[in-house]
Amino acid sequence: MFKEITNTIKKYNSFIITSHVSPDGDALGSSIALGLALKKLGKKVIYNIDPSLGDKLSFLTDITQLSPNKNINKYDVAICLDCSDINHLYDSNSIKHGEQIINIDHHINNHRYGSINFIDSKAGATGEIIYDLIKQLGVDVDKDMAIALYTAIVTDTGGFKYSNTTSRTHLITSELLKLPISPWKINKKLFDEHSKSKIFLIGKAMNSLRLYFNGKLALIQIDLNDLEEVGATPGDIEGIINYGRDIIGVEVAVLIKENKPGEYKVGFRSNEYIDVGEIALSLGGGGHIRASGCTMRGNIDDIIEQLKEIISKKL
Amino acid sequence: MFKEITNTIKKYNSFIITSHVSPDGDALGSSIALGLALKKLGKKVIYNIDPSLGDKLSFLTDITQLSPNKNINKYDVAICLDCSDINHLYDSNSIKHGEQIINIDHHINNHRYGSINFIDSKAGATGEIIYDLIKQLGVDVDKDMAIALYTAIVTDTGGFKYSNTTSRTHLITSELLKLPISPWKINKKLFDEHSKSKIFLIGKAMNSLRLYFNGKLALIQIDLNDLEEVGATPGDIEGIINYGRDIIGVEVAVLIKENKPGEYKVGFRSNEYIDVGEIALSLGGGGHIRASGCTMRGNIDDIIEQLKEIISKKL
Numbered sequence: 354m355f356k357e358i359t360n361t362i363k364k365y366n367s368f369i370i371t372s373h374v375s376p377d378g379d380a381l382g383s384s385i386a387l388g389l390a391l392k393k394l395g396k397k398v399i400y401n402i403d404p405s406l407g408d409k410l411s412f413l414t415d416i417t418q419l420s421p422n423k424n425i426n427k428y429d430v431a432i433c434l435d436c437s438d439i440n441h442l443y444d445s446n447s448i449k450h451g452e453q454i455i456n457i458d459h460h461i462n463n464h465r466y467g468s469i470n471f472i473d474s475k476a477g478a479t480g481e482i483i484y485d486l487i488k489q490l491g492v493d494v495d496k497d498m499a500i501a502l503y504t505a506i507v508t509d510t511g512g513f514k515y516s517n518t519t520s521r522t523h524l525i526t527s528e529l530l531k532l533p534i535s536p537w538k539i540n541k542k543l544f545d546e547h548s549k550s551k552i553f554l555i556g557k558a559m560n561s562l563r564l565y566f567n568g569k570l571a572l573i574q575i576d577l578n579d580l581e582e583v584g585a586t587p588g589d590i591e592g593i594i595n596y597g598r599d600i601i602g603v604e605v606a607v608l609i610k611e612n613k614p615g616e617y618k619v620g621f622r623s624n625e626y627i628d629v630g631e632i633a634l635s636l637g638g639g640g641h642i643r644a645s646g647c648t649m650r651g652n653i654d655d656i657i658e659q660l661k662e663i664i665s666k667k668l
Numbered sequence: 669m670f671k672e673i674t675n676t677i678k679k680y681n682s683f684i685i686t687s688h689v690s691p692d693g694d695a696l697g698s699s700i701a702l703g704l705a706l707k708k709l710g711k712k713v714i715y716n717i718d719p720s721l722g723d724k725l726s727f728l729t730d731i732t733q734l735s736p737n738k739n740i741n742k743y744d745v746a747i748c749l750d751c752s753d754i755n756h757l758y759d760s761n762s763i764k765h766g767e768q769i770i771n772i773d774h775h776i777n778n779h780r781y782g783s784i785n786f787i788d789s790k791a792g793a794t795g796e797i798i799y800d801l802i803k804q805l806g807v808d809v810d811k812d813m814a815i816a817l818y819t820a821i822v823t824d825t826g827g828f829k830y831s832n833t834t835s836r837t838h839l840i841t842s843e844l845l846k847l848p849i850s851p852w853k854i855n856k857k858l859f860d861e862h863s864k865s866k867i868f869l870i871g872k873a874m875n876s877l878r879l880y881f882n883g884k885l886a887l888i889q890i891d892l893n894d895l896e897e898v899g900a901t902p903g904d905i906e907g908i909i910n911y912g913r914d915i916i917g918v919e920v921a922v923l924i925k926e927n928k929p930g931e932y933k934v935g936f937r938s939n940e941y942i943d944v945g946e947i948a949l950s951l952g953g954g955g956h957i958r959a960s961g962c963t964m965r966g967n968i969d970d971i972i973e974q975l976k977e978i979i980s981k982k983l
Contacts, residue, residue: 512827512828512829513841513855514851514852518852520845523839523841524838527837527839527842530834530835530838536829537829547916548915549917552911553877555911556871556875559867562871564864597867599867600861600864600867601862
């Protein structure tokens with residue numbers, strides 16, 4: 354099923370591997386694994402990866418040098434991984450020089466911008482596709498590739514928890530675990546290590562938590578004062594809204610974060626029946642059915658009343 | 669490898685299936701799955717399972733009636749699952765009437781109290797062994813068995829995160845996911861749903877969090893007042909100590925919970941090099957290298973000073 358891709362890889366000698374901006378474990382893990390496999394085939398590989406990576410992924414960049422080599426005009430084929438839109442690529446200008454663009458992704462809305470496109474929306478992660486491709490290329494998956502692919506898969510399936518996790522996800526993972534890797538260490542890095550500022554911020558956020566409408570709406574507030582007191586970094590707020598969403602009985606969780614005096618970033622999550630994408634859209638924002646956001650300005654008490662009114666109508 | 673067990677199951681007609689007190693997902697899931705398989709073989713099955721189950725597992729007991737049938741003296745074979753010590757069995761008196769005791773477990777310290785013992789300490793969960801046994805019995809794993817076995821495996825491997833998770837764990841899970849089950853729903857029930865009292869208690873606990881010795885010791889305090897204010901149930905405290913342990917740089921986390929005025933339950937967790945089992949033992953408690961606990965009495969400030977002194981010597 355990868356015939357066009359494997360033929361192209363065999364035919365050419367030098368490859369640039371790139372992915373979307375702010376790469377996550379799937380973008381980075383898929384890129385590293387495929388790059389290592391191509392190197393094993395004697396190909397020249399340039400990684401053109403956004404260096405703005407969180408500390409969580411440093412164990413991956415330790416595996417291989419993400420070439421700060423900026424001589425990126427000389428290559429035969431560009432391979433774009435886990436990126437649905439050419440405009441979301443890191444340094445998207447660079448790939449115009451490619452004779453060929455191979456676009457491999459698992460996002461259903463991929464724009465098919467490649468000269469060769471391989472989009473499998475049933476894959477839980479692009480890493481699953483890359484595993485199959487490496488096998489098709491006749492390369493043995495080694496320990497470093499296994500670490501990279503495990504990271505890719507465990508990231509995009511939320512630790513095998515999300516509904517995109519399939520029988521095949523576990524089958525591939527079963528193969529990866531035949532290599533001497535330590536999945537528990539990777540999981541700890543990705544999911545269970547937190548900065549102290551994040552832990553303190555969780556405390557502040559939980560103190561602000563209020564429930565409305567018989568416990569169906571959970572509202573969390575984080576103001577500039579809280580952020581300053583705990584010395585929060587931008588990433589610290591990530592995931593805190595889920596504490597509201599995961600309370601038994603809650604349908605909608607809202608997190609109001611003060612951006613600057615009088616301006617608030619508002620996040621929405623829902624569990625089963627409320628389309629929070631629609632709510633955010635009506636407030637000038639956007640998102641999906643179960644996760645969305647918008648920016649609101651004005652007096653905080655008025656904003657909360659407005660949000661409660663909008664949400665109460667849907668509950 | 670199950671020859672003795674499968675022969676015994678084929679030979680006899682009625683079975684009692686039991687497990688340890690306070691059954692977790694592995695104990696309950698393994699029991700239900702094996703019971704369903706035996707029923708498919710036309711056997712009579714009595715579940716003698718501790719009914720003190722948390723709400724989290726109610727989706728499992730919905731699958732099959734856990735026989736409140738108390739006529740448990742009439743059976744041919746007792747099957748004890750996931751229980752290392754006969755004294756830890758729920759209603760251990762009942763199994764003395766058995767002609768045969770089949771003891772199946774994955775705990776390395778199993779006492780081998782059965783007339784047939786099958787102990788595989790390499791299995792991440794007893795559920796993995798039961799999967800193999802059901803196949804050996806020639807029974808097709810159906811949807812309900814798959815739900816029960818998935819629950820068993822995902823519980824004891826901490827969502828495939830713990831170091832007991834193997835290639836085989838994922839291979840079996842891959843097979844289970846061929847049945848039309850919804851792993852994301854099971855994961856949500858087991859790991860991502862919390863009572864509102866628990867969420868509020870996390871807030872209280874994080875407010876009390878203090879770091880000592882360059883951030884190597886994290887100390888969390890929960891007093892009777894906190895518990896009362898949030899309306900906490902005993903289970904709410906579970907896992908809160910991990911918020912301390914999971915802070916980057918922390919080696920030891922301590923959670924001090926007030927049992928009654930002047931009496932405190934103290935939990936310890938460590939990450940890499942401190943044996944907290946030893947610390948707890950020196951204070952009249954017990955546990956393992958990475959998780960332990962004890963009870964302390966006296967003035968809370970004195971207790972904290974004492975703990976800091978003991979721990980500082982090991983850091």
